[in-house]
Each structure stands twice: as structure tokens, then as C-alpha cells.
Amino acid sequence: MAPLLEVRNLRVDFQTAEGPLRAVAGVSFTVQRGEVLAVVGESGSGKSATALALLGLNGGPATSIAGSAEFEGAELIGAPPERLRRVRGAQIAMIFQDPMSSLNPVQRIGNQIAEQIRAHRSVSKREALGRAEDALARAGMPRSNEQMRAYPHELSGGMRQRAMIAMAFSCSPSLLIADEPTTALDVTVQAQILAELARLRAESGVAVLLVTHDLGVVAGLADRVLVMYAGEVVEQGTVQQIFEDPQHPYTWGLLGSIARIDGPRRARLPSIAGAPPSPLDQPSGCRFRARCPHAFERCAEPVQLQARARAAGSGGAAPHAWGPQASEQLDRCLLTPERKRALRVVDGEIGL
Amino acid sequence: MSDTAQPLLEIERLTVEFHARRDRGHVQRTVRAVDDVSLTVHSGETLGIVGESGCGKTTLIRCAAKLLDAKSGSVSFEGTDITSASRRGLRDVRKRMQLVFQDSEAALNPRKRVRQILATPLRLRGVARGQLAHETQTLLQEVGLRPEHGRRFPHELSGGQRQRVGIARALALQPRLLLLDEPVSALDVSVRAQIVNLLADLRERHRLSCVFVAHDLAIVRHVSDRIAVMHAGQVVEVGDAEQVCSAPEHPRTKALLAAIPPPDPLIARQQLAANAVSVDASDGRDGGDGGDGGDTPD
Numbered sequence: 001m002a003p004l005l006e007v008r009n010l011r012v013d014f015q016t017a018e019g020p021l022r023a024v025a026g027v028s029f030t031v032q033r034g035e036v037l038a039v040v041g042e043s044g045s046g047k048s049a050t051a052l053a054l055l056g057l058n059g060g061p062a063t064s065i066a067g068s069a070e071f072e073g074a075e076l077i078g079a080p081p082e083r084l085r086r087v088r089g090a091q092i093a094m095i096f097q098d099p100m101s102s103l104n105p106v107q108r109i110g111n112q113i114a115e116q117i118r119a120h121r122s123v124s125k126r127e128a129l130g131r132a133e134d135a136l137a138r139a140g141m142p143r144s145n146e147q148m149r150a151y152p153h154e155l156s157g158g159m160r161q162r163a164m165i166a167m168a169f170s171c172s173p174s175l176l177i178a179d180e181p182t183t184a185l186d187v188t189v190q191a192q193i194l195a196e197l198a199r200l201r202a203e204s205g206v207a208v209l210l211v212t213h214d215l216g217v218v219a220g221l222a223d224r225v226l227v228m229y230a231g232e233v234v235e236q237g238t239v240q241q242i243f244e245d246p247q248h249p250y251t252w253g254l255l256g257s258i259a260r261i262d263g264p265r266r267a268r269l270p271s272i273a274g275a276p277p278s279p280l281d282q283p284s285g286c287r288f289r290a291r292c293p294h295a296f297e298r299c300a301e302p303v304q305l306q307a308r309a310r311a312a313g314s315g316g317a318a319p320h321a322w323g324p325q326a327s328e329q330l331d332r333c334l335l336t337p338e339r340k341r342a343l344r345v346v347d348g349e350i351g352l
Numbered sequence: 353m354s355d356t357a358q359p360l361l362e363i364e365r366l367t368v369e370f371h372a373r374r375d376r377g378h379v380q381r382t383v384r385a386v387d388d389v390s391l392t393v394h395s396g397e398t399l400g401i402v403g404e405s406g407c408g409k410t411t412l413i414r415c416a417a418k419l420l421d422a423k424s425g426s427v428s429f430e431g432t433d434i435t436s437a438s439r440r441g442l443r444d445v446r447k448r449m450q451l452v453f454q455d456s457e458a459a460l461n462p463r464k465r466v467r468q469i470l471a472t473p474l475r476l477r478g479v480a481r482g483q484l485a486h487e488t489q490t491l492l493q494e495v496g497l498r499p500e501h502g503r504r505f506p507h508e509l510s511g512g513q514r515q516r517v518g519i520a521r522a523l524a525l526q527p528r529l530l531l532l533d534e535p536v537s538a539l540d541v542s543v544r545a546q547i548v549n550l551l552a553d554l555r556e557r558h559r560l561s562c563v564f565v566a567h568d569l570a571i572v573r574h575v576s577d578r579i580a581v582m583h584a585g586q587v588v589e590v591g592d593a594e595q596v597c598s599a600p601e602h603p604r605t606k607a608l609l610a611a612i613p614p615p616d617p618l619i620a621r622q623q624l625a626a627n628a629v630s631v632d633a634s635d636g637r638d639g640g641d642g643g644d645g646g647d648t649p650d
Contacts, residue, residue, distance in 0.1 A: 042540050043511070157405070186405045186537075186567035191611035195627035213540045216613040220620030239617045257545040258615045259570035265594055267552040269574055271545030275510065 002073065003030040004175060004207050005054075010067035010077070012049045012058065021279045023049040025231035026067070031175065036201065036208040038222035038239075040215055040254060044276050046231040047211045051177050053077070054209075055092060056084050071175070090120040093168035097180035099160035103152040109136070110148030113167045120171045131170060138203075139166035140196050158189035162196070169200060176201075179211045194221060216258045219243060227251045230276050230287040233305055237329030245341075247309050247331035250288045252344055286332060294335065294343055303332045358431050359392040360529055360561050361416065361449075366390070366425035368408075368415050385411040387585035388425070393529065398555065398562040400576030400593065402569050402608060408585040409565045413531045416563070417451055418442055429529070447476065450522035454534035456514035460506040466492075466517050467502035473524035487524075495520040496550055512543035516550065523554065530562045537566060548575055569608045573597045581605045 012024035024046040031037045039047040052058040053065045054076055069076040071092065076084070088094075096102045104112055113132035114125065123131070129148070136144035139162045152160055161181065168176055181197065182190040198221055201208060210222060218225055218239065225242040227235040227250065235248040246252055256270035274291040277283055283290060285300040292299070309329045333340070368386040385408045393399045401409045414420045416427050418434055426435045434445050453459040460469055467488050479487050489499055495516040506514055515535060522530055532551070536544040548571065554560060566572050572579055573593050580590040581604060589602040600606045610627075614620050 042542050187569070187611040188404045188567075188607060191613070191623075191627050194613065195624050198624045213542075214613075215541070216615050219615055219617045220613055220624040243615065243617055253542060255615065257541045259541075259545070259548075259568070259574060260615065261570045261573060261597060261609060261612050262614075265573055265597075267574065268549045269545040271549055272542045273546075275512070 001033070004033045004035075004072060005031040005209075006068075006070045007050075007054070008068045008070075010050060010053060010069060011065070012046070012053045013064045013066075015062040015064075016280070018280055022282070023231055023279060024053065025282075027228070027231075027233055029226055029233070029236065031207050031209060033174070034201075034205045034207055035224065036210055036222045038210040038212060038218040038225045039228060040212060040218060040225060041228035042213055042254075042272075042276060044230075044279065045228040047213075047228050048179055049231075050228070051179055051209060051211050054177065055088050055094070056081075057094075086120070089116050089173075090171045091173055092175045092177060093171065093173040095161070095164050095168050095176065095178045095181045097183050099157070099164045099184075100152060102164060103160060105152055108149050108151060109155070109163045113163070113170050116167055117170050132166070135166040135170040136163065138200070139163070139169065140192070141166065156189075157185055158192060161185065161189075161193050165193070165196065165200070169204065169206070172204065173206060175207045175209065177209045177211070180213070181210070182217060183212070183214070190217070197221065214258070215242075215254050227254065230282060231279065232287060232332070233330075234288065234333070235329075235331040236305070237309075237331075241309070241329040245309060245329070246344070247329065247337065247340055248288070248333045249292045249294055249335075249340075249343075251331075253291075286334075296335075298334050301334070303334055305330045305332050308333070309337055360395045360397075360430060361391075361393040361563070362428040363389060363391045363412075363416060364426045364428070366412070366415060366427065367423045368411050368420060369423045384585050386415060386422075389582075389585075389587050390425075391580055391587065391590070393561055393563055395528070396559055396561055397578065398564055398576045400572035400579040401563060401565045401582060402567060402572050402579060403582035403604075404567060404608075407582040409582050410533055412582070413451075413533055413563055413565055417446070417449060417531055419451075447525045448527050449529045449531065450525060450527040452515075452518050452522050452530060452532045452535050454537055456511065456518045456538070457506065459518055460514060460521075462506055464505070465502065466497075466504055466506070466509070469506075469517060470502075470520055470524055473521055477525050491520045491524055494523065494554070496546075510543075511539055512546060515539065515547055519547075519550065519554070523558070526558070528561060530560055532562060532564045534566055535564070536571060537568070544571065551575065567608075568612070569597060569605075570612045581608065 008028050010024055010027045014021045014023055027050055039050060041047045049058060054069050065077055067077060110129055110132050113135055114128035117123065117128040117131050133144055133148055136147060141147050141159065141162045155163065182193050185193060194217065212218060222239045224238050225236065226233050227248065229250050235251050242251060246255060253272035257272065259269060272291055277287060277290060286303050289295040289299040307328050307330055366386055366389045367384065370383045370385055372381045372383055389412060403409045411420065415422050422435060426433050429445055429449060470488050470491055471484055474484055474487050488502055492499060492502055497513060497516055501513065536547050539547060555562060564572060564575050576593045578591060579593045579596040580587050581602060583604040589596060589605050596605060600609055614623060
């Protein structure tokens with residue numbers, strides 16, 4: 001079956017005073033129906049730029065978006081605004097990090113949800129309000145009929161995010177883009193919202209593109225993971241592959257930085273030294289090599305995203321041209337899989 | 353941990369109230385954000401304070417720094433009661449007790465360069481004009497920034513770098529106690545680990561004592577010697593960090609532990625399913641205003 005979303009060689013450039021800046025440098029991935037794909041990386045890795053570009057939300061005179069993104073067989077990149085408006089909210093819904101700035105502060109929650117429903121479905125106002133209330137109840141909003149009349153500032157952060165989720169699900173989308181949905185929330189509320197998302201996904205069968213910097217959030221929700229660094233995908237695989245046999249040192253770093261409640265207590269947490277390179281001045285070869293503790297001379301060579309993990313014998317024995325094989329684990333690190341396993345253990349940062 | 357008899361910071365039966373006016377009906381409502389809290393911080397020790405938003409943890413340390421007035425109770429620092437200290441009297445205390453805030457963007461003056469931000473506390477410490485440049489460089493280096501960062505404005509720095517400036521500003525006065533209010537909550541996981549490590553180094557180098565406030569027990573566990581768990585304005589559990597995390601006694605501590613997403617796909621899935629069931633039961637509390645100091649204990 002054709003994938004729900006197929007993104008090929010997506011590039012996003014911003015014109016800045018200091019010159020052109022490539023935020024997303026050729027990203028390809030697919031999302032199957034009902035699948036949760038997590039896009040993980042630090043700030044500035046291009047994960048949000050990727051998600052926003054799909055809906056043309058980071059458009060503007062200084063932005064150019066190139067490449068292809070086919071959603072249910074129709075091209076999104078470069079689609080006329082009128083068509084994108086029909087897709088946004090109805091077929092592809094979004095949840096953002098900060099629900100306070102995404103909700104209209106001077107409109108009651110119920111009206112905002114009803115407005116979205118009426119933008120996509122020809123129903124009466126009363127009918128739309130009824131559906132809005134159902135949506136709120138389904139998103140786990142307590143006393144949903146009362147909260148219909150609440151303004152965003154009257155709700156707590158967790159409740160606002162529930163209102164956003166209700167809005168996102170109100171038109172039964174087939175794809176939900178969740179951009180850091182729990183980053184602004186505290187851990188207990190985060191756990192509730194994640195559980196809510198997992199439940200709604202199971203009930204509605206919606207596919208989710210989950211953008212986050214926190215691999216801990218990914219573990220329970222995602223089917224597959226895309227690890228991004230400096231505008232490129234450095235590794236992708238199923239959630240099991242990423243957590244149990246991560247191939248790229250950057251992924252090791254991300255996994256290692258999760259503060260754990262089990263395991264030894266230590267004053268120093270494993271961390272990734274340094275900061276991502278300036279997008280105006282990307283190094284050749286592996287973009288992570290300046291921060292990588294295991295970099296060697298070959299890291300300056302251009303590296304392709306390839307299936308390396310299961311290649312027997314020496315690294316790259318079975319170089320695989322990039323293709324949309326969903327279950328394949330691909331990475332951009334030239335070390336041999338055996339060497340990676342050895343280094344990972346020495347690092348002591350991967351606990352699985 | 354220290355064996356000195358006198359604690360560095362001693363909070364005794366502290367209560368802080370806010371008066372909120374309900375918009376409908378003009379009923380004055382009193383919110384007791386901190387309710388009869390007693391805590392001590394010994395010299396060289398790091399005390400972690402955890403709790404959900406609205407539990408009063410920020411109010412507590414703001415009151416400890418005398419940025420807020422208490423309704424009753426007392427705060428003693430180095431043996432002197434500062435609860436009723438004058439502004440002038442507080443000047444000396446504040447040199448030895450510094451704060452680092454969660455939102456580094458809001459905490460730094462957007463119109464001053466980093467070196468100007470650091471120069472003010474350095475001058476207050478009595479650093480001579482001719483020495484300022486040198487001392488600023490030392491401070492920047494200490495928090496892992498490069499000399500050229502001194503010329504930047506806060507908006508020209510990343511979130512992690514800004515938080516380093518916030519820490520440098522606090523260190524400029526050579527304090528004995530650092531009060532850290534959610535210093536890493538707004539940061540990426542990888543940067544979070546860097547800042548936690550920086551704090552660990554600084555603590556050791558300067559024999560600093562810290563109060564580390566956060567909502568995430570997983571982080572607090574790694575940085576603290578002892579942990580106090582707060583709920584609805586009260587401390588519900590306090591003890592050795594490892595003890596609190598491995599053998600929690602209070603249900604709120606257990607809830608905080610259960611909320612941490614486990615970094616293992618299989619366990620995480622089971623936990624999500626379990627959380628989905630328990631969501632309705634715990635929802636009552638989340639109806640407040642979301643601000644710090646919200647939930648009233650009825």
C-alpha cells in the first residue's frame with residue numbers, strides 16, 4: 001500500500017542577513033497509515049523546519065522550500081494556498097509546543113474548536129459546538145461542557161494542551177503533526193498528555209509525526225524514529241533498533257543524556273560536548289564529527305545514509321542505495337557495526 | 353554533607369499567602385502557596401525540591417531569598433534571621449545567596465551585553481575598574497563560554513549559553529548558596545546534561561551549597577544530596593536522594609516517579625497504557641490557573 005506521506009529530498013532554505021541558511025538539507029522519509037514516526041534532534045537540527053514545511057507554515061519571502069512531499073498521492077510542496085488550507089486542520093492537524101500562543105486569547109475554547117470544524121465541514125453552528133464538546137470530552141478535558149466557555153488563560157498548561165488536542169482531532173485527520181507537544185509541561189502532566197495521545201491514536205488510527213528533542217518521550221509512543229542533526233537525517237530505524245542497537249554516535253549521545261531514575265546515581269550526566277555547527281558554515285563529511293569522540297580521518301568524506309547495522313563483516317559490505325524501505329535501519333556513520341558496539345559499551349551511556 | 357552544627361539556610365514553619373480576587377462575584381480568595389514548611393540546607397550540601405507546577409516550590413525559594421514576604425515563619429541564613437531584615441541588611445545577605453532563574457531570556461537585560469551584565473555584580477564585589485575585564489574573562493571561562501561571548505547580547509546566545517551567563521552572574525559575587533529555580537527545564541536534553549555537569553563542577557570547585565528546584569525527579573536525583581517533595585504548599589517527604597527515589601513513601605513522590613518516561617520502548621508502552629487508565633482520577637488538580645502557586649489545598 002502506498003504510504004500516507006512520502007517526503008523526498010526536502011530542503012528548506014532561509015535567506016538571512018549573513019547569507020543563505022540551509023535548515024533542512026535533503027530529508028527523505030515516509031509515514032505509513034496509523035504509524036507514529038518520531039523526529040528527534042537538538043534545537044536547530046531542522047526537525048521543526050521539516051514538519052512546518054510540509055504544510056507551508058514556515059513560508060514567507062525569505063524561505064524557499066524544495067523537494068517533494070506527497071500526502072495521499074497529492075503533492076504538498078508548492079501546492080496553492082487554497083488547497084493547503086483545505087488540507088490543514090482537516091486531513092493534517094497540528095499540535096504545537098506552546099498552546100498559549102497557538103490558541104486565540106480572546107475567544108472561548110468551544111468557539112475556537114467550532115470555528116475549525118465549520119471551516120472544513122458544512123454544519124450548523126450548533127452542530128459544530130456539539131462536536132467541539134465531544135472532542136473536548138474525548139481529549140480528556142474534565143467538565144468539558146463548562147470548559148467550552150473558558151478562555152485559554154483560565155486553563156492550566158495541561159488543559160490548554162488538551163484543548164489543542166481536541167481541536168486537532170475534531171475533523172478526524174489522517175495525519176497529526178505534534179511539534180514538541182509536551183516540552184512546556186511538567187513531568188506529571190506530560191505523562192497524562194502522552195497517555196492521552198497514545199489512547200486517541202489507538203482509537204482513531206491517526207498517523208503521527210512526533211517532533212521532539214527528548215528521546216524519553218519517544219520510547220512509549222513511536223513506531224519508528226528519525227534522528228536529525230544539522231539539517232540531515234543521521235539515523236533512522238524502528239524504535240527498538242534505535243534504543244537497542246543505535247548506530248550513530250549522535251544517537252548514543254541523545255540516549256545517554258536522558259536523565260534516568262534507575263541505574264547508578266551520578267553527579268555528572270553523560271552529555272554531548274559542544275554545540276551544533278552554525279548552519280551558515282556546515283563542515284564537509286559527517287556534520288557531527290567536530291563533537292564526536294570517535295571521529296577518525298574518514299569522517300571528512302561525504303557519508304550517505306545507508307543500511308550498515310546488519311551488514312556482516314566489515315563496514316559497508318552491503319552498501320544499500322537509499323530507498324523508502326520503512327523497516328530498514330539506516331545511518332550515516334562509517335564505523336563498522338562491531339566497532340560501534342564496542343565503543344558504545346566503553347562509553348557506558350547506553351543502558352539497554 | 354556537612355557535620356557543622358549550624359545549617360547554612362534554615363527555613364522554619366514558613367507560610368506564604370497570596371490574595372486572589374475571583375473575577376466572578378468579587379470574592380477574595382486566599383491561596384496558601386507555602387504552608388508551614390520547614391527545611392534546612394547544610395554547608396556544602398545540595399537540596400533538591402521537586403513537585404508539580406503550582407505546588408509552591410518557586411514561591412518557597414523566592415521567599416527564602418526574601419523576594420517575597422512570608423505571612424509567618426522564619427528564614428535564617430548563616431545563623432541570622434532575615435525574615436524581617438531591612439533592604440540595607442539584605443544587601444550583604446544577597447551577596448552570599450544568589451538566584452538562577454528558569455527563563456534565562458527574561459532574567460537577563462536584553463539591552464546589555466554579556467560583559468556589562470557581569471560587570472555590575474563584579475563591581476559590587478569590589479573588583480577594581482582595571483581588573484573588570486580580566487575578572488569577566490575568568491568568569492566566562494569558568495562557565496564554559498568563550499571570551500567573544502562577552503560582547504554578545506542575550507538574544508545572540510542559545511538557551512544553554514544564556515543559562516551559563518545566568519550562572520556566571522550569580523557566581524560573580526562569590527556566593528555560598530545558589531538558589532536554582534528550574535535552571536534546566538527550558539533546555540534541550542543534551543544541553544540540560546551539560547548544565548547539570550557544569551553545576552556539579554562549580555559546586556565542587558567553590559564548595560557551593562545549592563537548592564535545586566525542578567519538576568523532574570530524574571534530574572534532581574542526580575544533582576541532590578537530599579530531596580524534598582512538595583505538594584499543595586507542603587513538604588510531603590524529605591530524605592536522602594537515593595532513598596526518596598528508590599523507596600518513596602508518599603503517594604505524590606510515587607506519582608512523580610511514575611511520570612518519568614522510561615527510556616525503554618517496551619516498558620514505556622506498558623506505562624503509557626497504565627497512565628491512560630489513571631488519568632481521570634488525577635485530573636481534578638489540573639483545573640487551576642497553571643501559574644506557580646496555584647492549587648489551593650481545600
